[in-house]
Amino acid sequence: FQAADEPAYLTVGTDVSAKYRGAFCEAKIKTVKRMVKVKVTLKGESTSQVVQDDQVKGPLRVGSTVEVKTSEGLSSEAVISKLTDASLYTVVFDDGDEKTLRRSSLCLKGERHFAESEVSFLTDDCHFLNKKVQNDRNVLNFSHADVGPAAAD
Known part of the structure:
Protein backbone atom coordinates (compact mmCIF):
# COMPACT_ATOMS: atom_id res chain seq x y z
CA PHE A 1 0.00 0.00 0.00
CA GLN A 2 1.34 3.40 -0.94
CA ALA A 3 -0.23 6.63 0.29
CA ALA A 4 -0.89 9.35 -2.29
CA ASP A 5 1.59 11.75 -0.68
CA GLU A 6 4.44 9.22 -0.59
CA PRO A 7 7.30 9.41 -3.07
CA ALA A 8 7.39 6.87 -5.92
CA TYR A 9 10.53 5.38 -4.32
CA LEU A 10 12.59 5.95 -1.18
CA THR A 11 16.11 7.40 -1.17
CA VAL A 12 19.39 6.50 0.55
CA GLY A 13 19.53 7.86 4.10
CA THR A 14 15.76 7.76 4.69
CA ASP A 15 14.73 6.65 8.19
CA VAL A 16 12.24 3.78 7.95
CA SER A 17 10.62 1.07 9.96
CA ALA A 18 11.54 -2.26 8.38
CA LYS A 19 9.56 -5.46 8.80
CA TYR A 20 11.77 -8.08 10.42
CA ARG A 21 10.40 -11.40 11.70
CA GLY A 22 6.84 -10.06 11.79
CA ALA A 23 7.56 -6.78 13.57
CA PHE A 24 8.67 -3.33 12.45
CA CYS A 25 12.10 -2.18 13.66
CA GLU A 26 13.89 1.13 13.11
CA ALA A 27 16.40 1.21 10.24
CA LYS A 28 18.01 3.52 7.69
CA ILE A 29 18.19 2.93 3.93
CA LYS A 30 21.79 2.23 2.88
CA THR A 31 21.38 1.38 -0.84
CA VAL A 32 18.57 1.31 -3.40
CA LYS A 33 18.32 -0.79 -6.54
CA ARG A 34 15.58 1.34 -8.07
CA MET A 35 12.82 -0.15 -10.20
CA ALA A 86 9.51 -2.83 -7.12
CA SER A 87 12.87 -1.50 -5.89
CA LEU A 88 15.17 -3.46 -3.58
CA TYR A 89 16.25 -1.59 -0.45
CA THR A 90 19.22 -2.54 1.72
CA VAL A 91 18.60 -1.22 5.22
CA VAL A 92 20.87 -0.99 8.26
CA PHE A 93 19.32 -1.65 11.66
CA ASP A 94 20.48 0.15 14.83
CA ASP A 95 22.74 -2.79 15.78
CA GLY A 96 24.55 -2.73 12.41
CA ASP A 97 22.76 -5.71 10.83
CA GLU A 98 21.77 -5.28 7.18
CA LYS A 99 18.88 -6.78 5.24
CA THR A 100 17.62 -6.31 1.68
CA LEU A 101 13.86 -5.81 1.52
CA ARG A 102 11.12 -4.84 -0.92
CA ARG A 103 9.11 -1.63 -0.47
CA SER A 104 6.16 -3.60 0.94
CA SER A 105 8.31 -4.44 3.99
CA LEU A 106 9.16 -0.78 4.71
CA CYS A 107 7.22 2.11 6.19
CA LEU A 108 8.34 5.70 6.39
CA LYS A 109 9.17 6.36 10.02
CA GLY A 110 6.07 7.63 11.81
CA GLU A 111 3.53 5.88 9.54
CA ARG A 112 0.88 3.60 10.96
CA HIS A 113 2.08 0.00 10.52
CA PHE A 114 -1.05 -1.91 11.40
CA ALA A 115 -4.65 -1.56 12.50
CA GLU A 116 -4.99 -0.98 16.23
CA SER A 117 -6.91 -4.26 16.53
CA GLU A 118 -3.93 -6.23 15.16
CA VAL A 119 -1.41 -5.86 17.97
CA SER A 120 -1.23 -9.52 19.01
CA PHE A 121 1.81 -10.26 16.82
CA LEU A 122 3.90 -7.84 18.87
CA THR A 123 4.32 -10.28 21.70
CA ASP A 124 6.10 -12.74 19.38
CA ASP A 125 9.24 -10.80 18.51
CA CYS A 126 9.81 -7.18 19.40
CA HIS A 127 9.14 -6.47 23.06
CA PHE A 128 6.85 -3.85 24.53
CA LEU A 129 9.72 -2.46 26.63
CA ASN A 130 11.15 -0.75 23.56
CA LYS A 131 7.95 0.62 22.06
CA LYS A 132 7.73 4.28 21.25
CA VAL A 133 4.62 6.27 20.55
CA GLN A 134 5.31 8.75 17.76
CA ASN A 135 3.43 11.72 16.37
CA ASP A 136 0.18 11.05 18.31
CA ARG A 137 -0.44 8.15 15.91
CA ASN A 138 0.14 5.21 18.24
CA VAL A 139 2.89 3.87 16.00
CA LEU A 140 5.03 1.23 17.63
CA ASN A 141 8.72 1.03 16.74
CA PHE A 142 11.24 -1.33 18.25
CA SER A 143 14.95 -1.87 18.38
CA HIS A 144 16.17 -4.49 15.89
CA ALA A 145 18.36 -5.96 18.65
CA ASP A 146 15.21 -7.07 20.48
CA VAL A 147 13.96 -9.26 17.64
CA GLY A 148 14.74 -12.90 17.16
CA PRO A 149 15.78 -15.94 19.17
CA ALA A 150 18.40 -14.12 21.27
CA ALA A 151 15.72 -11.86 22.68
CA ALA A 152 13.38 -14.66 23.74
CA ASP A 153 12.55 -14.57 27.45
Missing part, protein backbone atom coordinates in the same frame (compact mmCIF):
# COMPACT_ATOMS: atom_id res chain seq x y z
CA VAL A 36 9.55 1.77 -10.38
CA LYS A 37 6.84 0.49 -12.72
CA VAL A 38 4.64 3.24 -14.13
CA LYS A 39 1.23 2.47 -15.64
CA VAL A 40 0.22 5.21 -18.05
CA THR A 41 -2.77 5.92 -20.26
CA LEU A 42 -1.71 7.43 -23.57
CA LYS A 43 -3.51 10.67 -24.44
CA GLY A 44 -5.58 10.53 -27.60
CA GLU A 45 -5.83 6.76 -27.19
CA SER A 46 -7.48 4.80 -24.46
CA THR A 47 -4.62 2.32 -24.25
CA SER A 48 -2.49 1.70 -21.18
CA GLN A 49 1.15 0.68 -20.98
CA VAL A 50 3.49 -0.20 -18.13
CA VAL A 51 6.93 1.37 -18.47
CA GLN A 52 9.97 1.85 -16.23
CA ASP A 53 10.34 5.23 -14.51
CA ASP A 54 13.42 6.06 -16.61
CA GLN A 55 11.13 6.14 -19.69
CA VAL A 56 9.00 8.89 -18.11
CA LYS A 57 9.70 12.64 -18.20
CA GLY A 58 7.72 14.55 -15.59
CA PRO A 59 6.60 14.17 -11.97
CA LEU A 60 6.13 10.57 -10.78
CA ARG A 61 2.68 11.04 -9.24
CA VAL A 62 -0.63 9.39 -10.03
CA GLY A 63 -2.68 11.76 -12.18
CA SER A 64 0.35 13.65 -13.54
CA THR A 65 0.61 14.37 -17.25
CA VAL A 66 4.03 13.20 -18.45
CA GLU A 67 5.96 12.46 -21.61
CA VAL A 68 6.65 8.76 -22.08
CA LYS A 69 8.70 6.73 -24.53
CA THR A 70 6.38 4.08 -25.95
CA SER A 71 7.39 0.52 -26.75
CA GLU A 72 7.83 1.68 -30.38
CA GLY A 73 10.41 4.25 -29.22
CA LEU A 74 8.19 7.27 -29.86
CA SER A 75 7.49 10.04 -27.34
CA SER A 76 3.87 10.44 -26.36
CA GLU A 77 1.90 12.43 -23.80
CA ALA A 78 0.31 10.25 -21.13
CA VAL A 79 -1.30 10.35 -17.69
CA ILE A 80 0.06 8.21 -14.83
CA SER A 81 -2.65 5.88 -13.52
CA LYS A 82 -0.57 3.72 -11.16
CA LEU A 83 2.92 3.55 -9.62
CA THR A 84 4.46 0.33 -8.31
CA ASP A 85 7.73 0.47 -6.39
Whole structure:
Protein backbone atom coordinates (compact mmCIF):
# COMPACT_ATOMS: atom_id res chain seq x y z
CA PHE A 1 0.00 0.00 0.00
CA GLN A 2 1.34 3.40 -0.94
CA ALA A 3 -0.23 6.63 0.29
CA ALA A 4 -0.89 9.35 -2.29
CA ASP A 5 1.59 11.75 -0.68
CA GLU A 6 4.44 9.22 -0.59
CA PRO A 7 7.30 9.41 -3.07
CA ALA A 8 7.39 6.87 -5.92
CA TYR A 9 10.53 5.38 -4.32
CA LEU A 10 12.59 5.95 -1.18
CA THR A 11 16.11 7.40 -1.17
CA VAL A 12 19.39 6.50 0.55
CA GLY A 13 19.53 7.86 4.10
CA THR A 14 15.76 7.76 4.69
CA ASP A 15 14.73 6.65 8.19
CA VAL A 16 12.24 3.78 7.95
CA SER A 17 10.62 1.07 9.96
CA ALA A 18 11.54 -2.26 8.38
CA LYS A 19 9.56 -5.46 8.80
CA TYR A 20 11.77 -8.08 10.42
CA ARG A 21 10.40 -11.40 11.70
CA GLY A 22 6.84 -10.06 11.79
CA ALA A 23 7.56 -6.78 13.57
CA PHE A 24 8.67 -3.33 12.45
CA CYS A 25 12.10 -2.18 13.66
CA GLU A 26 13.89 1.13 13.11
CA ALA A 27 16.40 1.21 10.24
CA LYS A 28 18.01 3.52 7.69
CA ILE A 29 18.19 2.93 3.93
CA LYS A 30 21.79 2.23 2.88
CA THR A 31 21.38 1.38 -0.84
CA VAL A 32 18.57 1.31 -3.40
CA LYS A 33 18.32 -0.79 -6.54
CA ARG A 34 15.58 1.34 -8.07
CA MET A 35 12.82 -0.15 -10.20
CA VAL A 36 9.55 1.77 -10.38
CA LYS A 37 6.84 0.49 -12.72
CA VAL A 38 4.64 3.24 -14.13
CA LYS A 39 1.23 2.47 -15.64
CA VAL A 40 0.22 5.21 -18.05
CA THR A 41 -2.77 5.92 -20.26
CA LEU A 42 -1.71 7.43 -23.57
CA LYS A 43 -3.51 10.67 -24.44
CA GLY A 44 -5.58 10.53 -27.60
CA GLU A 45 -5.83 6.76 -27.19
CA SER A 46 -7.48 4.80 -24.46
CA THR A 47 -4.62 2.32 -24.25
CA SER A 48 -2.49 1.70 -21.18
CA GLN A 49 1.15 0.68 -20.98
CA VAL A 50 3.49 -0.20 -18.13
CA VAL A 51 6.93 1.37 -18.47
CA GLN A 52 9.97 1.85 -16.23
CA ASP A 53 10.34 5.23 -14.51
CA ASP A 54 13.42 6.06 -16.61
CA GLN A 55 11.13 6.14 -19.69
CA VAL A 56 9.00 8.89 -18.11
CA LYS A 57 9.70 12.64 -18.20
CA GLY A 58 7.72 14.55 -15.59
CA PRO A 59 6.60 14.17 -11.97
CA LEU A 60 6.13 10.57 -10.78
CA ARG A 61 2.68 11.04 -9.24
CA VAL A 62 -0.63 9.39 -10.03
CA GLY A 63 -2.68 11.76 -12.18
CA SER A 64 0.35 13.65 -13.54
CA THR A 65 0.61 14.37 -17.25
CA VAL A 66 4.03 13.20 -18.45
CA GLU A 67 5.96 12.46 -21.61
CA VAL A 68 6.65 8.76 -22.08
CA LYS A 69 8.70 6.73 -24.53
CA THR A 70 6.38 4.08 -25.95
CA SER A 71 7.39 0.52 -26.75
CA GLU A 72 7.83 1.68 -30.38
CA GLY A 73 10.41 4.25 -29.22
CA LEU A 74 8.19 7.27 -29.86
CA SER A 75 7.49 10.04 -27.34
CA SER A 76 3.87 10.44 -26.36
CA GLU A 77 1.90 12.43 -23.80
CA ALA A 78 0.31 10.25 -21.13
CA VAL A 79 -1.30 10.35 -17.69
CA ILE A 80 0.06 8.21 -14.83
CA SER A 81 -2.65 5.88 -13.52
CA LYS A 82 -0.57 3.72 -11.16
CA LEU A 83 2.92 3.55 -9.62
CA THR A 84 4.46 0.33 -8.31
CA ASP A 85 7.73 0.47 -6.39
CA ALA A 86 9.51 -2.83 -7.12
CA SER A 87 12.87 -1.50 -5.89
CA LEU A 88 15.17 -3.46 -3.58
CA TYR A 89 16.25 -1.59 -0.45
CA THR A 90 19.22 -2.54 1.72
CA VAL A 91 18.60 -1.22 5.22
CA VAL A 92 20.87 -0.99 8.26
CA PHE A 93 19.32 -1.65 11.66
CA ASP A 94 20.48 0.15 14.83
CA ASP A 95 22.74 -2.79 15.78
CA GLY A 96 24.55 -2.73 12.41
CA ASP A 97 22.76 -5.71 10.83
CA GLU A 98 21.77 -5.28 7.18
CA LYS A 99 18.88 -6.78 5.24
CA THR A 100 17.62 -6.31 1.68
CA LEU A 101 13.86 -5.81 1.52
CA ARG A 102 11.12 -4.84 -0.92
CA ARG A 103 9.11 -1.63 -0.47
CA SER A 104 6.16 -3.60 0.94
CA SER A 105 8.31 -4.44 3.99
CA LEU A 106 9.16 -0.78 4.71
CA CYS A 107 7.22 2.11 6.19
CA LEU A 108 8.34 5.70 6.39
CA LYS A 109 9.17 6.36 10.02
CA GLY A 110 6.07 7.63 11.81
CA GLU A 111 3.53 5.88 9.54
CA ARG A 112 0.88 3.60 10.96
CA HIS A 113 2.08 0.00 10.52
CA PHE A 114 -1.05 -1.91 11.40
CA ALA A 115 -4.65 -1.56 12.50
CA GLU A 116 -4.99 -0.98 16.23
CA SER A 117 -6.91 -4.26 16.53
CA GLU A 118 -3.93 -6.23 15.16
CA VAL A 119 -1.41 -5.86 17.97
CA SER A 120 -1.23 -9.52 19.01
CA PHE A 121 1.81 -10.26 16.82
CA LEU A 122 3.90 -7.84 18.87
CA THR A 123 4.32 -10.28 21.70
CA ASP A 124 6.10 -12.74 19.38
CA ASP A 125 9.24 -10.80 18.51
CA CYS A 126 9.81 -7.18 19.40
CA HIS A 127 9.14 -6.47 23.06
CA PHE A 128 6.85 -3.85 24.53
CA LEU A 129 9.72 -2.46 26.63
CA ASN A 130 11.15 -0.75 23.56
CA LYS A 131 7.95 0.62 22.06
CA LYS A 132 7.73 4.28 21.25
CA VAL A 133 4.62 6.27 20.55
CA GLN A 134 5.31 8.75 17.76
CA ASN A 135 3.43 11.72 16.37
CA ASP A 136 0.18 11.05 18.31
CA ARG A 137 -0.44 8.15 15.91
CA ASN A 138 0.14 5.21 18.24
CA VAL A 139 2.89 3.87 16.00
CA LEU A 140 5.03 1.23 17.63
CA ASN A 141 8.72 1.03 16.74
CA PHE A 142 11.24 -1.33 18.25
CA SER A 143 14.95 -1.87 18.38
CA HIS A 144 16.17 -4.49 15.89
CA ALA A 145 18.36 -5.96 18.65
CA ASP A 146 15.21 -7.07 20.48
CA VAL A 147 13.96 -9.26 17.64
CA GLY A 148 14.74 -12.90 17.16
CA PRO A 149 15.78 -15.94 19.17
CA ALA A 150 18.40 -14.12 21.27
CA ALA A 151 15.72 -11.86 22.68
CA ALA A 152 13.38 -14.66 23.74
CA ASP A 153 12.55 -14.57 27.45
